[in-house]
Structures are given as structure tokens and as C-alpha cells.
């Protein structure tokens with residue numbers, strides 16, 4: 157390890173999501189050194205002492221790989237000013253700093269370096285709150301350095317120091333010494349094994365109850381990644397046992413205690429004890445309660461149904477099927493109604509009819525919504541009424557967890573009717589959040605295709621609502637789509653029934669047999685490029701792959717397409733982010749919700765300009781300038797996964813489907829992919845893979861007691 161001391165001249169690069177940064181340090185011999193660090197980025201003008209080692213980077217040459225950074229307090233008056241500015245205390249501008257300099261003169265250095273710089277509170281002519289903030293922040297600097305050293309000594313990155321400091325202040329180290337697993341509460345990206353590293357460094361016994369407790373809570377928090385809302389106690393013990401490598405008895409005891417203290421919650425059902433995280437328990441039980449409440453006072457809305465249907469049929473020039481009529485009737489007779497059906501069975505038509513029907517009644521403040529932007533847009537286009545995403549409707553609170561909304565039980569939506577489309581994508585937390593914000597007097601209509609993939613997150617609300625048989629529902633079975641896309645619809649229904657789809661090519665459904673991954677890639681490139689010629693907007697062609705990773709995953713396919721259609725060229729600017737090159741013309745997808753930019757998970761766009769600081773992206777409905785540091789939540793999107801495509805629709809869909817996808821060859825996955833297409837489906841793969849998918853009903857069940865709660869058996 158070497159130690160360097162110098163002033164930061166410039167911050168060259170900063171990646172906010174993982175704290176990687178590059179900066180230029182000038183030492184006291186005026187030698188400039190490029191430093192890289194996986195630490196909180198320093199600021200221009202900071203006086204630093206860094207430790208680390210020199211390396212020679214393949215591309216960038218000699219660099220200093222920084223392991224620790226210590227921000228030094230100034231030892232000259234010259235250094236005092238930038239130091240104070242960089243503390244970024246609100247209200248402390250140049251003028252205020254000049255007042256401080258004038259008051260202390262040469263003594264300022266001693267004051268700044270004091271362990272307790274209380275003298276700062278005496279400076280005349282400064283607002284009290286500014287002085288207090290400055291005082292606290294100076295004290296904080298010292299504590300921050302201590303936290304840095306504490307984490308580094310345990311072999312952990314000091315990138316967590318600031319959040320530790322803002323959460324626990326001066327007590328941060330004590331808190332972690334007392335329980336290293338408190339780290340897990342700070343940030344969901346901190347894993348159990350990171351906290352366990354700190355535990356080992358503090359020489360806390362692996363059988364310690366704090367470790368066992370943390371493992372239980374952590375494991376439970378993560379079961380929703382597999383769609384579970386809860387888990388039978390024995391199975392949970394098994395998972396925690398695997399994580400800890402033993403301690404079965406202690407785990408069971410700890411679970412009992414956590415249950416007693418309400419830190420986890422249990423529900424007895426059918427001879428088993430199911431364990432929940434409190435937030436999911438709350439969402440599931442409240443969602444069931446609110447659903448029952450809503451249903452309790454159903455009142456029929458007066459409307460001359462016959463006259464309305466006649467009028468609607470006349471305007472639309474169609475005859476509604478019996479099930480369609482029943483669906484309309486049901487929604488006007490019950491506070492909640494469910495409508496499910498496959499593609500082309502007339503769900504959107506019913507939504508349109510319902511909007512028109514409700515408009516003729518006193519219940520005429522109608523909200524249309526869907527889980528994704530694309531679904532909302534399609535709904536708007538198909539019905540002629542403005543639809544929005546559920547997130548936009550509920551207005552997420554920035555900076556809080558993803559299910560904290562401005563609209564909630566204390567600040568209700570102003571609506572008489574709420575119609576939700578693509579409801580197969582509702583997990584129990586989103587459903588609960590929505591229901592909580594809907595006034596008790598409102599009518600709710602839930603529309604979706606229950607045979608699509610289950611949602612991301614805990615629970616499968618639409619399926620449970622239907623299976624509970626507590627809420628009136630209609631299943632639409634007749635396919636009405638006669639013209640364009642009919643083979644797509646019929647094949648989708650075949651797949652859904654477990655039958656082999658018709659593969660002899662017609663215009664709208666093409667199957668291309670391939671024998672290898674290489675051949676598949678060639679075909680994908682060929683079909684992708686030729687498809688582009690048949691659309692006006694390249695966003696209307698989408699490759700949808702069953703998997704993200706692997707040789708045939710969406711990431712690999714995207715790279716190959718990028719090379720084929722958007723190669724490196726002097727005519728196109730490009731930028732490298734986290735090892736991935738993005739060029740003007742590339743198609744990209746946002747993979748997190750960015751509330752500030754209002755670009756949400758799953759939105760796809762095309763890059764049209766790249767500057768030093770930002771990337772301009774055109775989405776379906778807007779153009780957005782994305783700051784460079786926010787680009788880390790984007791990926792190439794020539795190909796996306798079926799999961800990411802849910803709730804969206806494209807003119808032309810290309811689906812690679814070969815045996816390599818193995819365990820992903822499932823019926824509802826192929827069904828969901830095929831039903832994303834409006835005009836054309838191109839499947840590139842093998843008949844064997846399609847056969848396997850058609851015969852394979854999706855994998856493991858999801859643990860949830862939502863249905864049972866709705867039925868009132870719990």
C-alpha cells in the first residue's frame with residue numbers, strides 16, 4: 157500500500173449507483189495522478205490523503221487504485237475556503253465564509269481542526285441555523301472518517317459510510333458493533349453475506365442470536381423474489397438453515413421469539429404455520445379486507461341496459477356476445493367485477509362499453525389505468541379515453557420504498573369508477589396500494605388475462621381473486637378478432653390449451669426452424685433487419701427472449717443486433733457505461749423506476765444524441781435527456797425478456813425459441829410472448845422446444861393466503 161496526498165483537480169467520472177469514481181489528484185510536487193475508487197466520490201478542491209496502489213490499466217495506462225480516502229482538514233487559510241465550500245452546508249455561501257475568515261483570521265485553522273469546533277457558533281452576522289448546520293457537519297466529517305476506517309478494517313467498502321452517518325449519526329459505529337446486521341436495514345443492495353463479513357471481523361460467534369435473527373428476516377424479505385407472499389415455517393427454517401450452514405433448533409426458537417415480538421407475522425391455516433414479513437402481511441390482509449368491504453355494499457347502478465347495449469352495438473357495428481353483455485351488466489351491478497379472457501376475446505371492447513355506460517350514470521368520474529406505460533397507451537388508443545399507469549395515478553413518494561404513494565387511504569383518488577387493465581401484472585402490494593386509495597363508494601372493474609405470466613413480486617392477485625369465487629367474474633372465451641392477426645390469436649389460444657400451434661407459415665405467423673444457436677442468431681439478425689423495413693417506428697419491432705443471461709439470452713442477442721445494425725462509426729457518437737457501449741441509434745430499456753425523469757421500469761426508447769453529460773432518448777411518447785449517471789439503469793433493448801415485455805404490445809414480435817432455454821420452455825411464457833404481437837409473430841427455433849413449452853405448465857406454486865382471506869376461511 158502506498159499513501160498519496162494531494163488536491164482533487166477534477167472528478168472525471170462518477171457512477172452513483174455503485175459508487176465507482178475516477179478523479180484527478182495533484183500532489184504537492186504538482187504531479188497529476190488519475191485515481192480510481194469504489195468509494196464515495198470526493199469533490200473538486202478536496203485535500204485528500206489516499207492509500208492504495210499503482211496499477212497499469214490495459215487501456216487507460218498507469219492509475220492509482222484507491223483503497224481508502226481520508227478528507228483532510230485544511231492546514232492553511234488558502235485551503236480553508238474550498239474546504240468550507242465543499243461541506244455543502246445550506247446557506248453557507250462565499251459571503252458567509254468571508255465573514256468566518258474575517259472573524260477568526262489565522263485562528264480559523266485551529267477552530268476547524270478542533271474535535272469540537274464549538275467556537276463557530278459565535279461568528280456574528282450568520283444565521284443561527286447555518287452556524288448550527290456547519291458545526292454539525294464539521295463534527296460529522298470526523299465521524300465519517302471514523303466510520304470509513306471501521307468499515308475498511310472489516311474488509312467492507314466505505315461507500316456505506318454516509319448513509320450510516322445520516323441514519324445513526326455519531327452512534328453509527330456503536331450501532332454496528334452492537335449488531336453488525338443493522339447494515340441490512342440501510343439499503344436493499346447490502347447482502348446478508350456482507351453484513352456477515354462485518355460480524356466475523358467483530359469476532360461475534362456464528363451461532364449468535366443476532367445473526368440467526370438477521371438471517372430469518374433477510375430470508376423472509378427475499379421470498380417475494382420467487383413470488384411468495386409467505387412461507388410455511390418448516391420450509392423457512394430450511395432456507396435459513398442453508399444460509400447459515402446449521403443451527404436448526406436455534407432458528408426455530410428465534411422464529412418463535414420474532415413472532416412473539418411481532419417482527420414477523422404468522423398465520424395458521426390448514427395445520428401449517430405460514431410466516432410473513434410484516435409489510436406483505438399487511439398488504440395481503442388489508443387487500444382482502446378492503447376487497448370484502450367494497451363488495452359488502454354493492455348497489456345496482458340504474459341504467460337501461462337493453463337500450464345501452466343496442467346503442468353501443470349500433471355505434472360499433474358489432475353484436476356483443478352473451479358473455480360480453482354479462483360482463484357489462486356485472487360491472488354495473490357490483491362494486492367489484494372481474495373480466496378475464498385471452499387475446500382478441502373483446503376485453504378492450506368491454507372497457508370501452510363500460511366507460512360509455514358509466515358516463516350515462518351519476519357514477520361518471522372514471523379512471524382507466526394499467527400497470528405499464530405501454531398498456532396504458534394502448535388502452536387510450538383502443539378506447540379513445542385517457543388511461544394512465546397505476547404508478548402515475550397513485551403518485552409515488554420520491555425517495556421512499558416503491559409502494560409508498562401520495563394517494564392512499566388518507567388522500568383518496570377522486571373517482572366513482574376505477575377500471576384496471578392488464579391486471580395479471582398486479583402483485584399484492586400494488587393491488588393493496590391501489591385499493592387503499594379508492595373511495596369506498598367507487599366501482600372497481602378488474603380486467604386481465606389470467607393465463608399470462610404471474611406478476612413480479614409477491615402474490616398473483618388476479619388468479620386468487622378469480623379462484624376465490626367471491627367476486628363476480630366473467631370469462632370471455634369467444635375470439636372476435638377476425639381480420640389481421642387472427643392466426644396469432646388462434647395460435648395463442650392453442651398454446652394456452654396445451655395444443656401445438658399451427659406452424660405452416662402465413663403472413664402473420666412465421667416459424668423458422670434452426671439447428672444451432674449460431675444459426676438462430678443469423679436468422680434473428682436477418683428477420684430483425686427485414687422487419688424494420690415494414691414499420692414506421694423501429695420501436696414497433698421487438699425481439700422477445702425467454703431468458704436474459706446465457707448464449708441465447710436477451711443480453712447476448714442485443715449485442716449481436718447492435719453490431720449488425722448499429723456498428724461503431726465516426727458518424728455516431730458513443731459512450732461506454734459499465735463496460736457497455738451505447739451509440740446514437742441504439743434501442744435501450746430502463747430497468748428501474750426513475751421518478752425524477754419519469755421514466756419507468758420497462759420503458760424502451762432510442763438514443764438520438766449523446767453529449768458529455770447526458771444521453772437523449774426518444775420514447776414512444778416523450779423525449780428525455782438522461783444524465784450520464786442515470787444511464788447505469790439502462791440496458792440495450794434490441795432483445796428483452798418475456799417478463800419485461802408483459803403488458804406491452806408491438807407490431808412485429810420475434811421470438812427465439814430453442815432447446816437451450818431449457819427450464820424456461822413453459823406454456824405461459826410462450827403464450828405471453830406470442831400475445832405481445834399485433835400484426836406479426838416470427839418464431840425462430842425448433843418444434844421440439846415449442847412442443848416442450850406447450851406441454852409444460854409453469855413451475856412452482858406461490859405461497860399466499862390471499863384467496864383464503866378473501867373467502868373468509870382465515
Ligand SMILES: Nc1ncnc2c1ncn2[C@@H]1O[C@H](COP(=O)(O)OP(=O)(O)OP(=O)(O)O)[C@@H](O)[C@H]1O
Nearest residue numbers: 474475476477498499500501502503504505636637
Ligand atoms: N362482439 C364482437 N363482435 C365482433 N367483433 C368484436 C366483438 N367484440 C370485439 N370485437 C372486435 O374484436 C377485436 C378484438 O377485441 P378486443 O381488442 O376488445 O379484445 P381484447 O380481449 O382486448 O384483445 P387483446 O387483449 O388481444 O387486445 C377488435 O377488433 C374488436 O373490435
